[in-house]
Amino acid sequence: MDYVTLALAKGRTAESTIELLNNAGIDFPDFHTKSRKLVFYNTDQTVKLIFVKAVDVPTYVEKGAADIGVVGKDNILESQADVYEILDLKLGRCQFVVAGKPEASLESTKKLTIASKYPTVAKSHFQQKGIPIETIKLNGSVELAPLIGLADVIVDIVETGTTINENGLKIIDEIEDISTRLIVNKASFITKSALIHELINRLKSVME
Numbered sequence: 001m002d003y004v005t006l007a008l009a010k011g012r013t014a015e016s017t018i019e020l021l022n023n024a025g026i027d028f029p030d031f032h033t034k035s036r037k038l039v040f041y042n043t044d045q046t047v048k049l050i051f052v053k054a055v056d057v058p059t060y061v062e063k064g065a066a067d068i069g070v071v072g073k074d075n076i077l078e079s080q081a082d083v084y085e086i087l088d089l090k091l092g093r094c095q096f097v098v099a100g101k102p103e104a105s106l107e108s109t110k111k112l113t114i115a116s117k118y119p120t121v122a123k124s125h126f127q128q129k130g131i132p133i134e135t136i137k138l139n140g141s142v143e144l145a146p147l148i149g150l151a152d153v154i155v156d157i158v159e160t161g162t163t164i165n166e167n168g169l170k171i172i173d174e175i176e177d178i179s180t181r182l183i184v185n186k187a188s189f190i191t192k193s194a195l196i197h198e199l200i201n202r203l204k205s206v207m208e
Helices: 014-022 055-064 075-080 119-129 163-167 191-207
Strands: 004-009 039-043 047-052 067-071 084-088 094-100 112-116 131-135 154-160 172-177 180-186
Touching: 004 014, 004 055, 004 191, 014 094, 014 119, 014 191, 039 067, 039 112, 055 067, 055 075, 067 075, 075 119, 075 172, 094 119, 112 119, 119 131, 119 154, 119 172, 119 191, 154 172, 163 172, 180 191
Parallel strands: 004 047, 004 067, 112 131, 112 154
Antiparallel strands: 039 047, 067 180, 084 180, 094 154, 094 172
């Protein structure tokens, strides 16, 4: 029997995505986020779910290891993967921002140093503004970088802005709204069109 492979991002929106799939009649009886298993099938074996790191989802989908993926827009933008972005699932809403110390400004004549987990997004944003930058890739606690003089400003995701405020930083610029998206491999969209469209339509119907 034919099936579609769905790459699901581990992390904060995994449970709400599974709940959305369940509401759409796509149940994974063995799935729970604490499980060590990485592959799950839905009840009628039409969807094979692989549970992977969020940063890897766009790669799995682009390369055809997964037909579809559910992942945050942040990871799609950073990966620059050549995939179709089909549906905004409206989960895990947050925002890409530029933040720095209260006196920080983007009206600088010198090259700015930007610390971020998302150097590609940072480069793209500042390129559009015509501001020369140097990026430093950090994997955690980017808020620390301006405080210790490692960077002028940071590019990061904020949900409530609490971490930014508690570390004495301010939001200087808003880049883009982020949420969980459904992406599709370009070849699979043709070869498995019926199965993929059925899944998309089911999700759309429960979201409406």
